[in-house]
Amino acid sequence: MSKSIKLAIALLLGLSAPAMAQDIKVGTIFPLSGGAGPDGQSVTNAVKLAIQEINDKGGLLGRKIALVSKDDESTPAVGVSRANEMIAEKVDVVIEGWNSPVTLAMQPILARAGILDITAVSKSDLILAGETNPLAIRINSSNGFDAGVIAKYVAETLKAKKVAFLTQNDVYGNGFQAAVEAEFKKLNFAGEVTTTEKFAFKDTDFRVQLTNLKTANPDAIIVTNSSNSSGLPAMVEQYRQADLKSAFVGAVGIMLPTVFKVAGVANDGIVSADIYFWDLPPFNAIPESNSFVTAFKKAYGVEPDKSAALGAAALQVWARAVEATKSLDRKTVAEAIRGKTIKGTLFGDAQFLPNGQLQPRYVVFKVVDGKTAKLEALK
Amino acid sequence: MLRAAAVAALVVLAFFLPRLLGGTSVVYSTLTTIAIFAVMCYGVDVVLSYLGEVSLGHTLFWAIGGYTAANLSVKYGLNGWSTAFATIVLSIAAAAFLGAVTLRTREFVFSLVTYAAAVVAYEIAFNWEAIGGSDGIVGISALKLPFGVATYTGATQEELWPIAFALLLATLAFIERFRRSKLGTTALMVQMNPPLAASLGVDPRKVRLAVFVISAPITGLAGWLYAYQRAYVGPDMFETYFLVMMLTAVVLVGRRVLIGPLIGTAILIVQQNLLSLGGDWNKIILGSVLALVLIFWPAGLIGLFRRFVKSNA
Numbered sequence: 001m002s003k004s005i006k007l008a009i010a011l012l013l014g015l016s017a018p019a020m021a022q023d024i025k026v027g028t029i030f031p032l033s034g035g036a037g038p039d040g041q042s043v044t045n046a047v048k049l050a051i052q053e054i055n056d057k058g059g060l061l062g063r064k065i066a067l068v069s070k071d072d073e074s075t076p077a078v079g080v081s082r083a084n085e086m087i088a089e090k091v092d093v094v095i096e097g098w099n100s101p102v103t104l105a106m107q108p109i110l111a112r113a114g115i116l117d118i119t120a121v122s123k124s125d126l127i128l129a130g131e132t133n134p135l136a137i138r139i140n141s142s143n144g145f146d147a148g149v150i151a152k153y154v155a156e157t158l159k160a161k162k163v164a165f166l167t168q169n170d171v172y173g174n175g176f177q178a179a180v181e182a183e184f185k186k187l188n189f190a191g192e193v194t195t196t197e198k199f200a201f202k203d204t205d206f207r208v209q210l211t212n213l214k215t216a217n218p219d220a221i222i223v224t225n226s227s228n229s230s231g232l233p234a235m236v237e238q239y240r241q242a243d244l245k246s247a248f249v250g251a252v253g254i255m256l257p258t259v260f261k262v263a264g265v266a267n268d269g270i271v272s273a274d275i276y277f278w279d280l281p282p283f284n285a286i287p288e289s290n291s292f293v294t295a296f297k298k299a300y301g302v303e304p305d306k307s308a309a310l311g312a313a314a315l316q317v318w319a320r321a322v323e324a325t326k327s328l329d330r331k332t333v334a335e336a337i338r339g340k341t342i343k344g345t346l347f348g349d350a351q352f353l354p355n356g357q358l359q360p361r362y363v364v365f366k367v368v369d370g371k372t373a374k375l376e377a378l379k
Numbered sequence: 380m381l382r383a384a385a386v387a388a389l390v391v392l393a394f395f396l397p398r399l400l401g402g403t404s405v406v407y408s409t410l411t412t413i414a415i416f417a418v419m420c421y422g423v424d425v426v427l428s429y430l431g432e433v434s435l436g437h438t439l440f441w442a443i444g445g446y447t448a449a450n451l452s453v454k455y456g457l458n459g460w461s462t463a464f465a466t467i468v469l470s471i472a473a474a475a476f477l478g479a480v481t482l483r484t485r486e487f488v489f490s491l492v493t494y495a496a497a498v499v500a501y502e503i504a505f506n507w508e509a510i511g512g513s514d515g516i517v518g519i520s521a522l523k524l525p526f527g528v529a530t531y532t533g534a535t536q537e538e539l540w541p542i543a544f545a546l547l548l549a550t551l552a553f554i555e556r557f558r559r560s561k562l563g564t565t566a567l568m569v570q571m572n573p574p575l576a577a578s579l580g581v582d583p584r585k586v587r588l589a590v591f592v593i594s595a596p597i598t599g600l601a602g603w604l605y606a607y608q609r610a611y612v613g614p615d616m617f618e619t620y621f622l623v624m625m626l627t628a629v630v631l632v633g634r635r636v637l638i639g640p641l642i643g644t645a646i647l648i649v650q651q652n653l654l655s656l657g658g659d660w661n662k663i664i665l666g667s668v669l670a671l672v673l674i675f676w677p678a679g680l681i682g683l684f685r686r687f688v689k690s691n692a
Contacts, residue, residue: 033659033662034659034662037659073661073662075615075618075620076609076611076613076615077609077615077618077620077621078620078651080609081409081412081651081652084404084405084408084409085405085652087404087405088403088404088405100514101513101514101515101611101613101614101615104514104515104517104611104613105609105611105613105615107517107611108517108609108610108611109609109610112534112535113404124514125514126514126515126517129517129518131517131518132517132518132610132611170505170506170513171505171506171508171512171513171514172513
């Protein structure tokens with residue numbers, strides 16, 4: 001072999017191999033197929049954009065970030081396989097979680113392998129219990145906080161005297177109601193809960209419950225309904241038909257685009273809360289949020305919803321912590337996030353509690369025009 | 380003698396297979412999963428191959444194993460032997476009840492009733508907070524199997540592999556014995572030649588019940604080990620993912636072939652993990668394979684192979 005060929009090979013190896021090896025690997029595990037597929041793709045796309053933004057500015061710790069994206073198929077058993085594959089690929093962090101059971105199944109696998117795991121969307125309280133992952137971090141709000149903001153609105157802003165619950169009869173609905181009632185007690189709520197009506201997740205006919213509620217005529221009805229494509233729009237329509245005078249207060253996060261698409265103007269006047277709106281204050285005054293929204297619209301042709309924002313925020317939080325600690329070590333990075341404040345994310349200054357939960361900033365809103373999903377932030 | 384030696388050599392080789400394949404944690408976890416899922420499938424195999432019935436309710440026994448291991452180890456700190464014993468008792472009890480209820484049903488109705496039982500059990504597991512509710516149970520500690528003074532701990536995939544391997548081996552030995560036992564041969568006779576069975580004074584209902592009851596703890600113990608492997612148990616154990624896996628793995632290679640379900644499981648897991656075409660496509664493939672095999676080659680890959688050999692001969 002001639003010298004020049006040897007040199008060329010050495011150069012090639014020298015240029016390509018180490019450059020590839022130096023990439024920092026970020027793994028994402030979300031449902032990319034099936035019913036939740038579009039949601040998971042949107043979150044993954046958001047992470048991809050957030051990575052691109054960092055790479056365009058020269059990367060992280062002087063290295064480029066590469067994305068490894070996998071599909072958990074909304075199935076815990078599949079999620080576990082994907083988590084094992086992430087371990088094999090030696091990723092530096094995994095951003096995961098649309099369904100709580102999938103997150104709960106993957107957590108111990110990643111924790112045992114010493115891989116940092118950030119939960120973007122899954123809401124179960126068990127995720128932060130510390131039993132499966134002592135260094136858990138979550139971006140989405142918890143049910144406890146969600147209940148707090150709703151209870152506060154009903155008790156202090158609305159000053160309701162008589163309150164009713166229209167509750168989905170499962171762990172989600174009953175758990176939320178119990179949490180709101182506990183918050184009422186903490187707030188020394190002067191009013192009382194007069195009526196509780198329940199229904200099943202798959203129900204689409206609520207006329208019996210609504211008739212009972214009309215008779216009871218409370219000042220506010222607190223509604224949990226996670227069937228956003230059929231059950232909730234039907235409930236909103238029937239609520240208007242029954243001509244109830246009580247305020248419809250929706251639990252945090254239930255007013256998704258499908259509800260507006262299906263029930264349209266019937267949504268007018270509904271009050272609810274959520275933790276991210278690209279076009280409402282305080283988020284429309286945060287530069288990181290605005291630049292993310294512009295990039296997202298340009299790349300995918302739609303505005304980012306809350307879950308997309310959660311995905312991008314997860315990546316930003318991790319990247320800022322890596323930058324600050326100059327480390328990719330799971331424990332070092334996690335400890336720089338848990339109980340600390342991370343500046344410069346699309347949520348503004350992201351403040352984390354000691355258990356790894358991001359302190360959410362809620363926007364309580366009223367639907368002004370259900371047809372165009374126009375909202376107005378309430379003070 | 381020679382055959383025994385060959386089997387022993389094969390067993391030893393199989394035990395060291397993960398190391399031969401590189402010994403990485405992914406290899407260990409994939410092979411452990413294949414072993415556990417194969418045991419899960421053998422429960423269905425017993426019912427399908429020897430009773431000729433399709434049980435759509437074996438996810439119930441799978442879940443009983445998982446929930447028993449999870450609840451007893453998390454809440455009462457019981458070791459692996461106790462949770463395994465409880466799994467066997469509970470799955471036999473559930474199978475005896477379900478078997479007695481379905482004693483007079485055949486084919487379609489049998490499948491439907493067993494499916495209904497699994498759906499009811501799913502709803503209970505999903506809504507009953509005391510056993511985990513919709514969130515399931517987290518924090519299942521490592522599997523502990525005390526042997527006298529020493530205790531074997533299965534925390535990592537490498538440590539779980541010998542246990543999964545032993546469980547698979549025990550299951551294979553059990554099935555092999557069952558095939559040659561009086562119950563096994565009688566069951567086959569009841570399925571293939573009911574008049575003959577009747578003329579010999581066999582009570583088909585007794586045989587059906589016995590076979591169904593025997594099948595339950597096999598799938599149950601697989602669920603038991605799966606709980607420790609995953610460290611999390613939830614209502615997803617009732618998912619069709621597992622049901623389709625059980626049925627496809629059994630019919631893919633061919634019924635009444637001892638290592639059929641094992642090979643079927645291995646093919647399916649390898650396809651999903653190494654040759655995956657994405658979630659939607661994997662499901663389409665799995666469903667199509669099941670349908671195609673049932674329609675065109677009811678005897679499975681073995682049947683296809685035999686037909687091929689015959690036509691060439």
